Amino acid sequence: MSNIVVSGYYGSKNAGDEAMLAAMIEVLSELDPQTNITVISANPPDTKRRHGVEAVSWLSLSEIWKALRASDLLVSGGGSLLQNVTSRRSLYYYMAIIVLAFLARRPVMLYAQGIGPIEGFWARTMMRLVGNGVRLITVRDHGSLAELADMGICRPKIVETADPVLAINPVSKDAGWQVLQWNGVTDGKPLVGISVREWKGWQRYKEAFAETADRIAVEFGADIVFLPMQYPEDVKTAETIASMMKQEAVILDGEFSTAELLSLVGNMDLLLSIRLHALIFAGVMGVPLVGVSYDPKIDRFLDSIGEAPAAKLATITADELMAEVRRKWEARETFREKNAALLKGLRKLSFQNAELAVEILRGLQPEKEAGGKNY
Known part of the structure; x- marks a missing residue:
């Protein structure tokens, strides 16, 4: 069984973000039914009830650290987490969660992120350092690719995909x-x-x-x-x-x-x-x-x-x-x-986010079986 921790703007009653989480859980579970998902949430009870997953409080450093230590992968995303236009503090919060994963020696994937705008020398410098330390980055649009390049983030594999919600299935009216x-x-x-x-x-x-x-x-x-x-x-x-x-x-x-x-x-x-x-x-x-x-x-x-x-x-x-x-x-x-017709192609790209996450987990299997991790 693989353990994933998901970091994002979840538990705040934003339908778009909850839809992203629902889509991520749906597709990841479809690809690997044995995956165990823990979400860092502003409202853990609501997240557990709404999505049927484990959740820890976004304000509890001890709970987040414990979840990361028990995990195989931190997924940061999806959405516009890494920007400082709507909120300057949130950018540093989401970067801090990534740094915690580094300290816990766990790989990090930026999942279908909409990168930027990130304004200010120090914010962009911090983002460059953090971004170049992750295992994989997928972005939901071409503009995010340009933003990463402009900040000098080039070390991890970077793939342009699509918003996670585009992988969700239509429902009855x-x-x-x-x-x-x-x-x-x-x-x-x-x-x-x-x-x-x-x-x-x-x-x-x-x-x-x-x-x-x-x-x-x-x-x-x-x-x-x-x-x-x-x-x-x-x-x-x-x-x-x-x-x-x-x-x-x-x-x-x-x-x-x-x-x-x-x-x-x-x-x-x-x-x-x-x-x-x-x-x-x-x-x-x-x-x-x-x-x-x-x-x-x-x-x-x-x-x-x-x-x-x-x-x-x-x-x-x-x-x-x-x-x-x-x-x-x-x-x-x-x-x-x-x-x-266009969204059919975007749906395939959206599904690729989860496929790439599962690839990371499968690549870790020999290390887990050997009794350790090597990041």
């Missing part, structure tokens, strides 16, 4: 439709999903989303449904936007599992999103999507499927957002088929 019915949605009207987040206290983008939602409701006769990816923060932002609208909107005020969110997104005729993993959920479920960029990870994902953001969050207008919505709406089936 039934559970999502039931939730929508409970929230007053009836059959007969098209559904347009909107996934938003709070960002720097800005107001302008909320006004643009409100105006766009009103225009979609009137022009296409659609029901507007706000889908929360981070609970309850996204609900509050959705409520602010809905209060600016003239038309009625449905706000899903609840914490949903990965499967429930996939099912909900699958019921949409179009998804408009600031959130990366809402866009990825749309791709998995075959729903045409419109992305708005607030971070390079949005641009990088959209580029991977041959698209570009409809707007930048800092300069967004309802007119430019509506222009892209119309373009996608008028050719929904064409975009659905195009995205499905």
